[in-house]
Amino acid sequence: MLDHASDMRDDDRAEPEPFGAGALVPYLKNAARAAPPTKQQAYKRQALSRVRNFSDRYDEWKLSASAWFDGLDLAPDLAENIGSRRWFRGVGTMLGLGALALAFWPNMTPLEARPAMPADEEIRDEFRSQMIMPLALGADSGRRMGPTSDVIPLTNAPERPQIELVATLSEGDSFATMLRRAGVSRGDIGRVSALVGEAMPVSEIASGTKIDIVLGRRAGPDAPRPLDALAFRARFDLELKIAKQGEDGEGALTLERNFIRVDDTPLRLRGTVGPSLYRSMRAAGVPASAAQEYLKKIDDHVDMDRDVRSTDEFDIIVAYRRAATGERQAGQLLYAGIDRGGKPKTQLMRWGTEGRFFEASGVGEQRRGLLAPVPGPISSRYGMRRHPILGYRRMHSGMDFRARRGTPIVAVTDGRVVSAGRAGGCGITVKLSHGNGLQTRYCHMSRMSVRSGQNVKRGQVIGYVGSTGLSTGPHLHYEMYRNGRAINPASVSYVTRSELTGTELLDFRQQLIKLREIEPGAALVDLEPLKTEVEEPVREIEKIDNAQEID
DSSP: OHHHHHHHHHHHHSOOOOOOSGGGHHHHHHHHHHSOOOHHHHHHHHHHHHHHHHHHHHHHHHHHHHHHHHHHTOSOOTTSSTTSHHHHHHHHHHHHHHHHHHHTOOOOSOOOOOOSSOOOHHHHHHHHHTOOOOGGGTOOOSOOOOOOTTOOOOSSOOOOSOEEEEEEOOTTOOHHHHHHHHTOOHHHHHHHHHHHHHHSOGGGSOTTOEEEEEEOOOSSTTSOOOEEEEEEEEETTEEEEEEESSTTSOSOEEEEEEEOOEEOOOEEEEEEOOSOHHHHHHHTTOOHHHHHHHHHHHHHHSOTTTTOOTTOEEEEEEEEEEETTSOEEEEEEEEEEEEETTEEEEEEEEETTTTEEEETTSEEOOTTSEEOSSSSOEEEOSEEEEOTTTOSEEEEOSEEEEOOTTOEEEOSSSEEEEEEEEOGGGOEEEEEEOSTTEEEEEEEEEEESOOTTOEEOTTOEEEEEBOOSSOSSSEEEEEEEETTEEEOGGGSOEEOOEEOOHHHHHHHHHHHHHHHTSOTTGGGSOOOOOGGGSOOOSSHHHHHHHHHHHO
């Protein structure tokens, strides 16, 4: 204690430290903290507290909303629990979002871009004054100047003595309407229609026909122009000309028929199939329409991918007409053939009023389609119906063909017999498998002609019509299955089998021989002009040239 007291006395005797401004800073800070806040500080603290409270509340609301949406489970995995309530809720969410997306789908109308330079009315008028537009289409462009006092108005504007124009008969238009639109008067239209009607019906003039018209001078200011001449190609072999009689052209209108010599030798073209049959035919000069029809008919009878080789030769004959004036006209396909090794492999010729194609043997059959199992009419179709024996409605999973007992039943296409025998209410039944999941079944047979496991060809007889099983009379119940499920047989197109016999078959073969005797490319040679068809030259220099050629 004595030591401590001595230390204190020593401290009291020590010199005091100097007092500076830095020593007051802590005291001033503590005083500022202890002092009450000013109004500005109070408002600032209150605003900060509100922001912090709103941020905390927004975070709490976001967490609660997220938890609520998680509890709803609006987007479940649709690959799980298919058919459950949760799965249907997910489907509803998907459909709703899809509808919302379609509702907000953007419009596809083009957006108008901002022009590179301002385009007001004055600038548009200036551009329009520099434009060049056809007057025949009603143009009103170009720079115009107002008349001055030096302009002398004309009492009557001079007219052309004649107007030559070409009018076209459009599709759906009439001959009289076309002439009226060209400026022909009503009286001349009646006379022209009567004259043309003497040569051919006016309604038979093909659309697209171009008509040369010459209109004469008006008799008065308000009178229509009279018709001086009219000429057009009425048919491929006929040209009609209507003109006024007399040297001065003041007589009545008369008709002049100019029959044109036409050769109807069909056009035959041959060539190698190559990598592309269509391109090879077009390169050989076959018209596009005939080439497309050729491919369609050949494809109906053979498999183009497997049965036609690149080394084969195509043989095509088309109806063809050559006019002495040089025009040519290709018609419909007459013959379609494929040759292999110099011998015909496929021969198809158009025959009959219906224009059907028949093979060289006289059989008109499309081998790529399905045959009708029997030639009878359909008495009952696929769908729900009242069973005629059981008396209640049930699904009729096939088609019933009405036919006599003993009528042969054929396979609609190539296949293999899956089963053959009695099958309950279907009676004696044969079921065929045709590959690619396609099967057919033939019920109520009287007897079968195939056995299980046997391969059958298209058109081969597999049984005969009867009335076995649950049946009210002789008919064929025909069913078709795709991958084990019954389908409507009417959804598959059938082709009927037709065959030429007797004198018609002889005429068919004679026509086929006649077509195959045509030389390829013979119809492409120009016709030799007759002496009556050679026009006398008008200019003297042309007469001299012709004389030198004759010498």
